[in-house]
Structure formats: C-alpha cells, structure tokens
Amino acid sequence: MEIKKGFADAIGNTPLIRLNYYSDQTGCEILGKAEFLNPGGSVKDRAALFIIEEAEKKGLLKPGGTVVEGTAGNTGIGLVHICNAKGYKCLIVIPDTQSKEKIDLLKTLGAEVRTVPAVPYKDPGNYVKVSARIAEETPNAIWANQFDNVANRLAHYHTTGPEIWRQTDGKVDAWLASLGTGGTFSGTAMFLKEKNPKIKTIAAEPYGSAIYNFVKKGELSSEGNSFTEGIGNGRITENMKDAPFDDAIRVTDEECLEFIYTLLRKDGLFVGGSSGINVGAAVKLAKELGPGHTIVTILADSGARYQSRLYDQDWLKSKGYSIPEV
Known part of the structure; x- marks a missing residue:
C-alpha cells in the first residue's frame, strides 16, 4: 500500500509540470517542479525537514525542544508543520514587510511569531541575527539557520536533483x-552537474539582488529593488559556496507580474x-538557446500566499503597477 507515514514522509516527489503556453x-x-504541492505548501518543506532531522541525528534537538528561525515565511511554515508532527515548539522571527497571509498562517499553525523591522543583514536588528540571539538565550533550543546550515542544500542534493x-x-x-x-539552486545544481557537467545551471534573479552581479562580474553589488519575497540576497551564504553558476538572468517586477498572470490564465x-x-x-x-531544449525550474509556492499583494489590484496600483492584460 502506498501510504505516507505522516507529514514528513509526504514531502518531496512533486510532479514536473510542462508549462504549455511558454513551451509552445x-x-x-x-518544466516547472510543482513545489507548491508539498504538504506545507512550498519548496521550503524540504530544507525544513533536513534541518530538523540533522539536528536530531546530532543530538542537538531534544524532546520538547524549540526550533527558532528567522525567515521570510515559507521555511518557517515548513518548520512549524514538522515541529507539530514531531512534538517540538517553534519560534519564528519574520520581517514585518512580508505578506499578511504568511504571518497569519504561521500564527494559525501554532508558531510563536515575532515581527521585526526589515533592515539589512549587517544591522544587529536583522531578522536572521535576532533569531540567532533568541535561540542562544532559549533553553533546549536550536537555531535552524537556513542561510548557512548546509543541511538546506543537502535536502535538494539528495531529493530535488535526483527527482x-x-x-x-x-x-x-x-x-x-x-x-x-541558495539551498534550492545550489543543492540541485551540484547534483545535476555531477550527472552531466554540460547542464547549464543559471541563477534567476530579481532586481535588488547582489547575486546577479556576483555571477556576472564577481562583485556583490546591486541595482534597484523588487517586491518579490524570500529571494534576492546581498551576500554569499554557506549554501551558495562552491555552487556551480554558469550564468545569471535578471527579471523585472513588471515582467514577473506578466509571467504569473500568464501562468494563471493560460496554464x-x-x-x-x-x-x-x-x-x-x-x-x-x-529564446536565447532556441527550440529543442529542456529547461527546468521551480514553482516554489502558491499564489494564495500573496493574494493581498500580487493578486490585489489596489496593492499593485499603490506600487505603480496594474494587473497585466493576458
């Protein structure tokens, strides 16, 4: 019988969906890896599971313990689901700029949620650094540390890439x-490159991310900004180190809107x-490579987590955008 043994066992093995409109x-x-079909609703379920299981194996996370993390939302959602299933407590520190849907969902799931102002990583008040301090001060707690804990990329090396x-x-x-x-990109890229070094592994970046210029010019600098959440970085994390970058492609917010609305209306x-x-x-x-190639990417999460923003006409208007005509 094909029965999954609980929440954790249901993570992964998501379908690969042909994006018909753009393929034609x-x-x-x-092809889009449908990570929104993970039980916690995003690609971050994979990293959350590996981080917790790695801490268990090392004896760092003990019964009744607390998992603390700084997150833009999806990793926290995955962590609290798994904590509930395994009997741990979960404390999430999240920037107050993230969508209301994600913050509300974290609370509904049972996490203790602390919102903090969105400030650069170098600032002691940055959500990642705040979460590290809380973990250190909390008895029987671990810091998930998704940015620099390489259990994150190992999740994708061992599951996403092989799938x-x-x-x-x-x-x-x-x-x-x-x-x-950087966990999703790096772990998957490392596995695929081992299988076939000719596979192109390319960073897809919004404006405001320094990774684009790092790949293109070898320098961490950025231009502009983006309304996207959970992506774009100003530093090279441990999960990104030694990752095979062949190139980087940048996409504007306006283009992003056109693509998500086209995916909705056409596919x-x-x-x-x-x-x-x-x-x-x-x-x-x-378009650069020409017909006949197979290109794989990630459909990281559902639009339901952004209904009050990317799918809300008033919010878009307040940012100078409108719903694209598709």
Whole structure:
C-alpha cells in the first residue's frame, strides 16, 4: 500500500509540470517542479525537514525542544508543520514587510511569531541575527539557520536533483532557480552537474539582488529593488559556496507580474512571485538557446500566499503597477 507515514514522509516527489503556453511559444520544453504541492505548501518543506532531522541525528534537538528561525515565511511554515508532527515548539522571527497571509498562517499553525523591522543583514536588528540571539538565550533550543546550515542544500542534493533527473530521464539542458538562502539552486545544481557537467545551471534573479552581479562580474553589488519575497540576497551564504553558476538572468517586477498572470490564465497555475522570476528567466533562456531544449525550474509556492499583494489590484496600483492584460 502506498501510504505516507505522516507529514514528513509526504514531502518531496512533486510532479514536473510542462508549462504549455511558454513551451509552445518558445519551442523548448519548459518544466516547472510543482513545489507548491508539498504538504506545507512550498519548496521550503524540504530544507525544513533536513534541518530538523540533522539536528536530531546530532543530538542537538531534544524532546520538547524549540526550533527558532528567522525567515521570510515559507521555511518557517515548513518548520512549524514538522515541529507539530514531531512534538517540538517553534519560534519564528519574520520581517514585518512580508505578506499578511504568511504571518497569519504561521500564527494559525501554532508558531510563536515575532515581527521585526526589515533592515539589512549587517544591522544587529536583522531578522536572521535576532533569531540567532533568541535561540542562544532559549533553553533546549536550536537555531535552524537556513542561510548557512548546509543541511538546506543537502535536502535538494539528495531529493530535488535526483527527482528532476529521474523525471526527465536525464534529458535536461538547463536548471534555473532564484536564490534566497541558495539551498534550492545550489543543492540541485551540484547534483545535476555531477550527472552531466554540460547542464547549464543559471541563477534567476530579481532586481535588488547582489547575486546577479556576483555571477556576472564577481562583485556583490546591486541595482534597484523588487517586491518579490524570500529571494534576492546581498551576500554569499554557506549554501551558495562552491555552487556551480554558469550564468545569471535578471527579471523585472513588471515582467514577473506578466509571467504569473500568464501562468494563471493560460496554464491554470496559481503561483507566487519567485515562480514568476524563475519562469521569466526560463523563457528568456529558451529564446536565447532556441527550440529543442529542456529547461527546468521551480514553482516554489502558491499564489494564495500573496493574494493581498500580487493578486490585489489596489496593492499593485499603490506600487505603480496594474494587473497585466493576458
């Protein structure tokens, strides 16, 4: 019988979906890994599971313990689901700029949630640094530390990469993903490069991320900003170190909106902003490579977590955008 043994066992093995509209338009097979179908609703379920299980194996997380993390939302959601299933407490520190849907969901799931102002990483009040201090001060607690805990990228090296390889019968020309912690991109890229060094592994980046210029010029600098959440970084995390970057493609917020609304109207896929960046970069690459190539990317989470923003006409108008005509 194919019965999953609880929440954790249901993580992964998500389908690879052909994005029909853009595949037909470009002549390439553009495939999206449907990570929004994980039980916690995002790609971050994978990292959350590996981080907790690694802490258990090392004896760092003991019965009744607390998992503390600084997160833009999705990793925290994955962590609290797994903590509930395993009997741990969960404390989440999140920037107050993140969507109301994610903050409310964390509270509904049972996490203790502390919102803090959004400030740069170098600031002691940055949500990542605040979470580290809280973990250190809390008895019987661990700091998940998703940015620099390489259990994050190992989750994708051991699961996402092998799944993509199997699902495509090894016929992959390119892998693209945006980077926040860098775990999804790096772990998957490392696995795929081992299987076939000719596979192009490309960072898909919004404006405001320094990773684009790091890949292009070898320097951590950025221009502009983005309304996307959970992606874009100003530093090289431990999860990004030694990752194989072949190139980087940048996508504007306006383009991101066009891609997520087209996915919704043409393919019936309701996804968040990072998926718009990912698919946008995949389409740009497809046009560059020409027909006949297979390009794989991540559909990281559902658009339901951004309904009050990316899918709300008033919010978009307040930012100078409008719902695209598709």
